[in-house]
Amino acid sequence: MNLKASTLNKLPLPIAKVLSDRSSFTNALFSRPESLSALLPYDEFLTADSLYLLKDGSLGAVFQLELLEHEPMISKRIIEAVDGLKSFFSLPENCTLQFLFDQSFISTFDQQIADIESQFSDGHxxxxxxxxxxxxSTKESCSKRNEVSPMRRKLFLSIRYFPNLIKTRKAKDYLAKGEVTLYQELKEFTFELNAFKSILKSLEMSSPLKLNKLGATELLDFLRRFFNPVTYYKRSFASFNKNIPISDQFLYNSPVLDFSGIEREGTKSRTLSLKTSPLYAYHGGMAYFLKIPFPFKLSLNFSFPTKSKTKFFFDTKEFFLEHGTTAKSRLQKEEIKEIQEQLARNDRCLHLTFSVIIEGETEEELNNREKEICQIFNNELDCEVITEKDIGLGLTLNSLPLCYSPDADFSTQRAIRILRSDASKFIPIFDSFRGMKKPLSLFKSRENNLVPFSLLENETSNHTVVLADTGSGKSAFVIESIIAAKRMSPEPLIFIIDKKSSYSMLAEYFDGDLTVFDRNTNVPFSPFRGVYDEEKIAFLTKLISSAVLLTSPSFELESEHQAAITKALKLAYLKKCDRKGLTYLDGQLVKQETDEEVELSMEDFIVELGSLSDEKNERSREIIDILLSKLRPFYSDGVYAKFFNGGDRQKGKSKLFYIYDLDALDGDPVLQTLMTMAVIEEIRRILSLPENQGRTGFLIMEEFAMLGRNNPAFRDFAIDFAETMRKRGCWLITLTPRPQNYFELEVGKAFWSVASNYVFLQMNSDNVDFILEKSSLLDEASGEIVRSLKTIKGKHSEIFFTNKNKTIQGAFCYAQTPMGRWLSPTNASDTREALKALKKFEDKWEALDYLVKNFPH
Incomplete structure (x- = not known):
C-alpha cells in the first residue's frame, strides 16, 4: 500500500479516505472491544499503596463511602452529615473529584447472599x-431484575491526581547519562506520589463518613457489571491479573457505541445532565432518588479552577452586565455580587458536571425511566435537565471511576459553576435500611435493599417489644423470627405463652410440647412439678402467698404465714421422697427403683400444713387455720383444685419447644396470674437443667395484658425473671395491639423497661401519638415512619425496628413464604384448613405440601 502523500501538506490517500468517511472510522474504532479498552485510562494497580497508575501518567484512588440510612434521621442529623462533606472540596487545582452513586440489581451469585446462606448449616x-x-425466593427475585428485585446502593469517590512534572528540560539534561535521567524522573515521580498520598491521608482523616479504599478486584467487579450487564448476573469471572492492564480485563462482549450512549448485551444507556444550577439547594434533597425502582447512576464530576480564572470570569461577566437595563441583567448582577462576597469570605468556586445515566432494553423502557428521573428534578429539586443525544456516550464514559479529566469539559460544555458551600448538598450520601451484621433471616427494605435481620444483635440484652394493630401480621413475624433462631447451634429453647395459639402447627413440626389449660379436660400441668431446691420452694411459697392475696385482697399476709407455707412445703417434699418407689409386693411394702419424678400436689401440702397446727400454741393454730381457710378454693373440691393436683409423671425426653395455651383462663384473672407464674417458673427450671446450659432461649408472650393484669406480684416476678434470664441468654418477646398496655399495666411497664428491641407494624395514628407522648423512644422521624407502615394482605407487612440505644433503626418488608404461611396460620380460616390437612395425611410434610399447592396466597 502506498502511504506517500502527493504533496507536503496533504495526508496519505488511505488515511485521508478513512478520516473523510466518518462511519468507516467509527466502525474501525468501536467494533472491537480492544478499541474501547485502549480509550479507557486504566493501567496498573500499585498494590503497596492501593493506588492506580493511569495511562497518561496520572495517579488515582477510588474509595467506597459508607452511606447513611436516611429514614430514621432527624433534620438536625441530616444537616450535620451533609455539611460535614465540605472537606472533600479542598483539593488542589491539579486534582479532579468524582462521586458516582450506583444503584444496581443484586446478582444471584452475590457474596452477601452466599455468606448468609452458608451460616448456621447445623440448625434444626x-x-x-x-x-x-x-x-x-430471594434469588429468584434477583434473577427477574424487575421493580421488586433486591438492589444495592454504593457511592464511589474517585480522586485523580495530575503530577506537576517538569515538562521542559535544559540542554545539559539531554547530555547526561541515561541513569541520571532515570534517577531524576524517579525522584520526581516519588515526590508526586508522596504528595498525592499526603492529600489522601488528609482527606481520610477529615471525612465524616467512613472511607474504604477500593482495590483492583472491587473496581474490576464494578466495571465488569457495567460493561457486561447480562453476563454479570449469570456467571462468575476470572480473578484480577496484575500482569495485564486493568482496561483489558472487563470487556467480554463488543459494545455498540453511538453519540447518545452505549449498548452492551442489549442494554442501552441514556444520559441526562443538569442544565442549570437548582434555584435553591437543600440538605437531604438527594434522598428522593432512593424511591426510584430501577438501576441508575448519579455522576458528579468536580474540577477545581484557579482563583485567577474564577476572578476573571466573574469580573468579565460583571463588566458586561454593568450597564444592563433589563430586569434579568440586574438580577444577574446582584447574584454575581453575592457570589463575589462569598468568595471573599473564603468560599471556593468549583466546576460541576452533574449527569444521570439510566439503562433499559427498549426505547419505551428508557422513555418511562427518563420521565421518572425528570419528575424528581423538576418537582422535587426545581431544576431542568437535558437529554443528551450528541454527547451522551462521552458523559457516560466520563462517569466511570477515574475516567474524568478537566479537558473533558471543553468538549461537553456541561460544567456549571457552584460554590463549595452548596456542593455538599448535591452529594448522594443516603441509603435505605441495610440490616444487621449477625443475621438469622433475610428481608427487603421498603426501597428494595437486602435486609439481613436478627433479634439477637445486641451484645447484652435482647428482650423485645412488638406493637401493632390486630391483623397486621405481628404473630406471623414473631413466628418467622423464632423459626430462624432455630437455625442456631446449639438449638435454642422456645417457650410460648399464648391465647388461642397461632403456634400449634409449629408443635407438630418441631416436636413441641403443647399444654392447653382447659377446665373441661384434664390439665397436664401442675405448678408443683419439677426439681425441688431452694429456688423451687421459694417460688411455691410466693405462688401460694399470691393465691391467698388474689382470692382475699383485704387479707394481710405476714411473715409468719409465709414461714408456715415454706415449712409445710419442705415437710411434704421430704415425706414424698421417703415414699418414692414404695409398693406392695406379695403383701409386703417394699421399695423399688423407679424413674418417676417426685411431684407434690396441693393435697400433700395441705396435709403437712394442717399437721403444723399446735394445740398448745393458740397463735400457731390461728395462723394455720386461717391459711387453710384462705386456700380452700385450691384443694379438695375447690374451684381451682384441678390445676394444682400433681400426678405421677414419667420422666420423658427433654424437648426444646413448649407452648402453653391459656385461652380457657381468659375470664379468671386469679387463675391467669397463678398459672402464668407457674409456667414462667417451669421455664426457669427447664433453662437451668444441665443439658441446657449455654443454650439460647426465647419466651414469647402473646397478648400479655391478659397475664395478671394490674398485679404487682406478677410485675415483680416478671422483672426478676427478665433480669435473671438475661444472664442466662433467654429473651422475652411480648406482643400487644394496645400501646396503653405498656404504660398503664404494671406488668406492661415492666416489659417496656427491660426491653432492648422494639418492633412496630401497622398502627393507627392515635396509638403513635400516645407512644410519642409517653416515651422518648420515637422521635419526629421514626414517629412518621411508624405512621406510614402498611400491611398489604397476601403481599407483605411493613415493619420498623429500633433498639433502645437507637444505633440500629430501619424499616423493611416481611413477606411470608408459602410454607412459612402454613406453619403459622394466624387466622381462623387458615387454622381450620391446616388442622384438616394434618388429619387427612399421615405424613405431616405431605400435609404441608398439600396446603402450599392448593391454597396459594
Missing part, C-alpha cells in the same frame, strides 16, 4: 428447609 432441619425456601 425444619428451620433450614424454610430458610432455603426464603433464599430461593
Amino acid at each position: 432441619s425444619v428451620s433450614n428447609i424454610l430458610f432455603q425456601e426464603r433464599m430461593h
